[in-house]
Amino acid sequence: MAQLTIDDLRRILREAAGDVQDIDLDGDVMDLEFEAIGYDSLALLEAGSRIERAHGITLDDGLITEAATPRDLLTAVNEVLAEADAA
Known part of the structure; x- marks a missing residue:
């Protein structure tokens, strides 16, 4: 089962919006x-697309x-991934 990790x-996030200063x-x-x-929210939507x-x-x-x-985001995404794996 594929899962999104905090490292992922x-x-x-860095790819979508770069590092935030400080x-x-x-x-x-x-x-x-x-x-x-x-x-x-714009950075999160870009991250969601990726x-x-x-x-x-x-x-x-809305989930994003x-x-x-x-x-919160990891939990929600991993639920969708689990549903996709089960289908």
């Missing part, structure tokens, strides 16, 4: 709000923009 998400994405960011670590292409899935825009933290 870090890489995708934020260490390599630190413990799982429960920090995206807004607090400098990623807005996740979709990489994993061959479709993510609802409603995820407040990396943990």
Whole structure:
């Protein structure tokens, strides 16, 4: 079963929107709000598009923009991945 990891998400965020000044994405960011670590909804939508292409899935825009933290986004994406694997 394919899963998106925090390392995958870090890489995708950097590819989609670059590194945000003064934020260490390599630190413990799982429960920090995206807004607090400098990623807005546009950056998240771009990250979502990259996740979709990489994993061959479709993510609802609401799923992406409603995820407040990396943990929220990983949980939601991994649920979609699990459903896709089960289908």
